Amino acid sequence: MAEALYFMPDISGFSDFVNETEIEHSIHIIAELLELLLDNNTLNLQLVEIEGDALFMFSTKIPSYEELMQQTETMLEEFHRHTKEYDTKRICTCGSCKTTIDLDLKFLVHYGDLTMIKVKNIIKPYGREVIQIHRLLKNQVPVQEYVLFTENIYILYQNNMIESWTKKTEIYDLQNLNYFYKILDNIKLKVEEESQKEAQKNEDFTIPDAIINRTFNANIEKIHRYLSELKYRHIWDKEVMRVEFDENEVNRVGTEHNCVLKLGTLKFETISRPSKDSLIYGEKTESIIFLKKFYYLVNLHALDLNATEISLNLYLEYTFLGSFMKKSILKRITKMWQNKLESLHQVTKSELFP
The missing domain is CATH 3.30.70.1230 (Nucleotide cyclase, GGDEF domain)
Structure with a gap:
């Protein structure tokens, strides 16, 4: 035997x-x-x-x-x-x-x-x-x-x-x-x-090109989940038709996904930075025209159980041609993110959750 x-x-x-x-x-x-x-x-x-x-x-x-x-x-x-x-x-x-x-x-x-x-x-x-x-x-x-x-x-x-x-x-x-x-x-x-x-490797964040501050009438954990769970992205980001990502992987620093828009696809990578008193979520991409790199960080700070202070930092690194259109590009991206935040606020202050 x-x-x-x-x-x-x-x-x-x-x-x-x-x-x-x-x-x-x-x-x-x-x-x-x-x-x-x-x-x-x-x-x-x-x-x-x-x-x-x-x-x-x-x-x-x-x-x-x-x-x-x-x-x-x-x-x-x-x-x-x-x-x-x-x-x-x-x-x-x-x-x-x-x-x-x-x-x-x-x-x-x-x-x-x-x-x-x-x-x-x-x-x-x-x-x-x-x-x-x-x-x-x-x-x-x-x-x-x-x-x-x-x-x-x-x-x-x-x-x-x-x-x-x-x-x-x-x-x-x-x-x-x-x-x-x-x-x-x-x-x-x-x-x-x-x-x-090993030294902790973080994105070299400099002074942001724009900061958008808002207060949401919503729980901080709920907001963070809508931001970081890629399967919910299309609910509040109306420019996104769908998100392509590995559904068998939990989103974390270094995770990549594709946002499919009406006029193309943007490839993003999840980023963050250390914080003891806030929840932070961000992403970066090199797929936006006239920009070498674009990344954002959303800093969430709880005011109480159903109120959260939001600080969105936008970072733009321009191409040579993009450097001649800095003002218009920044204005367009800032307006776009103001709309995204408003949509996110409306979704997260609702009692319903998927």
């Missing part, structure tokens, strides 16, 4: 994540993270199933202990790089987006016989080995990030294991089940240190 290594990366904190926060964004975020793990599958493990917050994988080619541990470290490092970058580039203020940085990753590894079952055209591992690794998903390991070896795989690699592993015994189906685990908290700390050393 063939033997296999069974491997399960499992995102810790996923249950709290989807139960307590916005479902739509959490689905996008978890999908991104699971795809990231698959992209970093250096051992070419075969994917059996996606099980909510976990990947169930196996291989009949048994790796060395060093290769296996490198696989866990690679996945974990890329996982935390992604969540850290996601946090620094985050635009959305919903619970799912704000708590992505708190997610952790654990690994369960087992070794045993490989029995396959076929149902219609679906063939996958089946039997007691599969049951055993799944039972250990609900273990009593007291930390969030670790790699867990069943006794079978511990015996397979014990001659190569020089690190400190903790043995634990739990009762499953009235029988003792031994397993061993190793804490992996050093990876997250490493990524955090790398992130702190």
Whole structure:
């Protein structure tokens, strides 16, 4: 009978994540993270199933202990790089987006016989080995990030294991089940240190060419959502026929989308800047005629629950020809944005929300 290594990366904190926060964004975020793990599958493990917050994988080619541990470290490092970058580039203020940085990753590894079952055209591992690794998903390991070896795989690699592993015994189906685990908290700390050393890269915002100040009779979170959720853009921006964007991705710094107008298409990229007491959303484009670059930042400051102070900053960098028409171009763009803000105000002060 063939033997296999069974491997399960499992995102810790996923249950709290989807139960307590916005479902739509959490689905996008978890999908991104699971795809990231698959992209970093250096051992070419075969994917059996996606099980909510976990990947169930196996291989009949048994790796060395060093290769296996490198696989866990690679996945974990890329996982935390992604969540850290996601946090620094985050635009959305919903619970799912704000708590992505708190997610952790654990690994369960087992070794045993490989029995396959076929149902219609679906063939996958089946039997007691599969049951055993799944039972250990609900273990009593007291930390969030670790790699867990069943006794079978511990015996397979014990001659190569020089690190400190903790043995634990739990009762499953009235029988003792031994397993061993190793804490992996050093990876997250490493990524955090790398992130702190890197200078934060922000758009070099100079003095704006125009500032439009308004007060909206609407909740700040509602206004920010209409601004940053691309699927709502056409509701308040009447010049936009539709917005082309990746619906499986949460909008954040660096996200690109196309605004399809009656007379063409403009390509935009999401931007922002740090702020402790305001919500800020912006975009930039190099697609406007006579301008090398145009970008805007909307600064939102809550006055009370249903009143928000709006400050729109417009930045224009002209081409050579555009420099001869500065006044007329700025006047036209300022008027256009005054109309957009008025439409946005009418939409956001309504009680209705899509």
